[in-house]
Amino acid sequence: MTYIGFGAGAFTLFKLSGFDAHITWAHSAAIGYAVAAVISLVPLPAGAHRPRLARVAALTGALVVPFAMLLNGHHQMQNEVEIISRSGSLLMTSGVPYVHDASALSDINPYLPVMAIFGMPAALMTRAGLDPGSMWNIVGDPRIWCAAIAIVGIWGSMRLLHAHSGRARHIAVLMIASPTVALEMCASGVDLPLAGFLVLGLALAATRHPVTGALCIAAAVAIKWVALLSLPIVLALLVTRYGWRVAARFGGVFLAASAVFMLPAILSISDTIAQVFEFPAGIGAVATPAQSPMPGVLLASLGTAGRLTDMVLLTVCGIVLAYVLVRRPPTTFSTAATFIGIGFTCFFLFAPVGRFGYLLIPMLLFGLAYIARRTEQPRRVTKAPSDTLVSAV
Template sequence: MDHRSWNRRPVWTAGCVVAFGWAAAFPLVSTLETHRVWGTCAAAGYLLAAVVMLGPDRERTRAVAVCAALAGAVAVPLAYLLVNGAAQSEVAVIERAGRLLTQHATPYLEHPGSVEEVTPYLPGMALLGLPRAVLGADHPVVRVLGDARLWCAAVLFGCLWAGRRALASGRGGAPANGARRAYFTALGALTASPVVALPLVVSGVDLPLTGLLCLSLALAARGRPVAGGLALAGACALKWTAWPAVPVVMALLVHRAGPRAAVRSALVALAGTAAALLPGLLLSPRPMAEQVLAFPTGRGEFTTPAGSPMPGRLLADLGPAGWYAAVGLLLAGGLAVAVSLVLRPPRELVGAADRLALGLSLAFLLAPAGRFGYLALPVVLVVWSRLVRRDTADPGRRRSRVAAGAAPVRGAAGTALPSRPVPAGGPR
């Protein structure tokens, strides 16, 4: 979609209205107190943003509307829930995993007594619970600083910052102020959207995974195999749902830096993931397998609360045959994406992000157990890759080259790179 078509006031106003309707439904239909708090605050923020968008159709108007939406959808409800110590159960799971990691070197209980004591994440997620384990919760300020949601959000935005910086490093100049403002306004709108704001406020569990996958794709697009492999290892050590990103990143690296660089990146990712998983595999192999693999797929001792009515879950509810059918479709979808990587590998950041988003969407839709919130990850991949591509492009240089009769040369991130000037007498 052309930037000018979606950057107009009617589109922004419609987005605010849709977000308002989405948020306003939560206090009416949700049974979770955290969701009701978020919906009440976010609806007010989105409504105020819609009113602001009735003003002049300028960049400043959009920036003010984004600030209003961020205040209502993120700042106010997050502060309220942090002060009151209210969160979804995922936050307590991460913080307990961090405490167990410091005490037993493994985040998994040997014999969990209820679903709340199950840790369905890989050991890397426990690192985000370490601040709570170290700081404790004796003082209100310390309790807030140790909250896992803050550290999950810090990883997300830190990775997005690093990814943008990596992509901009090959541009050959600082971005124009207007482009920088437009990027941060759009990023603020993405953060304030219900897709990101709700999980950020109430749980935050998928945010670090999202950030690390964006960073690994950005580093691969810049042809940096070791750094990309390390980011990929960080993602793969959090949740096994990150593992489909490995072939996508490798396919992009083959095109950007060659097969040897892709192999080197894969080895780094494999070694980093193995190092993170090794303590759990050695100290608690059975609890780790049951809680990380069996529980999320609906085959564990306890029933997973991830029960949104998606196709895979509906099939699994039909019985063993339905469960195997869902798994078969899931494997078939993964195979189709893998074949597409061989036949038509991605050549730049947006193509790789789209391919990974497609694979993850199929996985989330066809998995025997899942929830709609998982789809936030593919949405961020698709949107952020386009935002950062536009921000790190060099339209002035591209226009000058086109005016001179030369086609722009593409760089590692799909950006225009300088080439040798054509002599006055023509090419020699």
Template sequence: MVTTRSSGAPRARGRFGVRRGTPNATGPTVRHPGGHPVGHRPGSADPTYPRPLAGVPQQRPFTRTDQQVHPRRARLAALATRCTGRATRLGDRRLVHLLGCLVAAGWAAAFPLVSNLGNQRLWGEVAAPAYLLAGLAVITLPRRVAGRVAAAVALLGAVLLPLGVLAAQGRHQSEVMVVERSARLLLHTGTPYLPHPVAVTDFNPYLPSMAVFGLPRAVLGDANPVTQVLGDARIWFALTFLGCLTVSWRLLRPAPQRSPLLPLGVLTGSPLIALTLAVGGVDLPLIGVCCLAMALAARERTLAAGLVLALACTLKWTAWPALPVAALLLWRVHGRRAAARTTLTTLLVGGAVVLPYLLTRPQDLKEQVVRFPLGLAAVRTPAGSPLPGKVLADLGPTGHTLSLVLLVLGGISVAGWLLLRPPTTAVAAADLLAAGLTVAFMLAPAGRFGYLALPVVLALWPRLAARSWRGRPVADPRTVGSTSLVATH
């Protein structure tokens, strides 16, 4: 028999004492993204059964909303995609490759005419014909092998041949001699600094870790041709540079992986790196270490990033801006703990290296590491390329002070840019570091054109590895209108 009840009769109570058919007192029904209430048994007759407990706070539901992309950002993304595609197609043309080889050959051929350094003249005399042969290989060989053969010819003629000749003869820039002497001093006296420098070559403008690259010479000596070459600090500069760039490529390269040998060969064989590698530039390991630090920070390798940054910051003081850049990258992408872990590791390890000399030999660090590179010591630094800061410093004390003021203002400007637009990718972090170093090198009272290789490689290599030419992530126009799950609280 079917029983009925009047409209005024109380409703029957179900499980948990909640009236059936009444709205939940605690808010709307909690539903899954699929639309069913929490606890609903698919196929049951009553979709509202069972109800949540009355008086128990319930989590707000997940809802599906369309991802809105700003039209201006979508246009920028589309423009960047078109420019990248055009640049890629242009870079595949033989004429562009030939033009690059001719420019490199002209650059190398200028050194025998304008340089007063014998090592640089020798490099130019050997490298210029090698670049011309690389250009000939570009236009005569089949396309599938032309690039590899041209890169191999440039490496052989612009790097290996002049490096081998100079290393066998014991010829190098004064920086190599300073590094090797600092290693011998470290082993015998416990400090890499001469106590009373009087000549240019007596000054050691590097931090203590740079002496590590001179240890092979201090241990092996130069009694025979083999140890003459293996003990050369330039070999270890080059190996550190190549190893760090290779690892950073592996970290930043999206799947599927592609070998870094060809890009690394082209970069190393270019005049930008080949000259520095052959004659002995101490900035090569710093370039590789900075690139590796940004890649490790982007991949949340916090401990490894801290150790690599500690190495960079104890090689030269110009690497110190890398620490705040990497810390902000970690903060934005991976959180405060990751940034704090990397920063603390860098400060502890770097402090353990520098602090003993800062406590026992503070005058050496002040005079040789700080005052000498800034042109404030009694002996003038040989770094004298006509950059803006150097030109101002040559005008007298007022110009020297003005260059230092501009250097500080430039550093403050880059720091403000870093805080207002903190990096979220390795490419953006490398761009910020490159901008800061460019300002420092351009406005410093003393500098060389060769120093600019560091910011150039920082701006170029992460882009090649990550296959991204944008410093900040911009929404892809193809994702406009896509949906995503977002939590509403």
């Protein structure tokens, strides 16, 4: 039934979207999901590994084939891919990833400086004077590197959490092959590195690697500021499970890394405010195209009263989550990931601007939380003589 649902999503996109990259992906993905569904339902010869064959069919149709097709340069790219490539080139030449005083949508870069790093390979290929149709230019495509960070984040988190079972791998492959993730990988990739750094940083923090965990969370924040929503939950997890010293070490490294990662944005603070904060919020000089029919967007379309309702709903969600965080702080990766996923979901649903692709981030958090929950052992939290909360295993 999972593959049938995936196929229905691909077919819906094919019917509703007029964008070339989406239609190309939907054609291939629908076939892959259909083959996977047939393999899952019909009788096969003895010894056939039905789940494995179905996963291969789904991944081939939803990821491998459309990825290869969309990277060949013969299909229209989403605007985000060009934005990342240009920001990488600007960062290399001027140290700032923004077009100064941008007044056209194509010039707006709504991402913080770390995203520009994913555009540097393409910029290097261009500077080398390579043929635009050569394989090296394909290797420089930002989508490849965005997808790589997401996959490293997922599999790295599973290794840290000792989630090695066949069922864990099956669920992880289903997440990657799902329409939400596979389409993003093939078409734009923009939300993938944030998600990859976030889940890996959380897994590192949950397994008492505060320094590397802080570096990953700082990298996520330096892609999109919305990743700051995860910071209170990560700190609560560290304090509850390992104590204030470990949390302070995490916080110190996070602040230092963030200062370094954000330096290019600070060097052009007016452009950063206009493009990274005002534009995505829908209050900039250039209108944002992030207008998917989500609850917050629909409410905002009603005018001042609708926007006020959005703010009230977001405030209520924030208060409720803060209350629960204080009363029952997370003690495991799965509870922290679920908490962060709920926070992101509330924010993305009720923000006055947004698009469905943003939900990729909480989906990965919920999926990895489910995987981790099957491997985590119950832990009893006790109070050490120094009044430091530690987890007794």
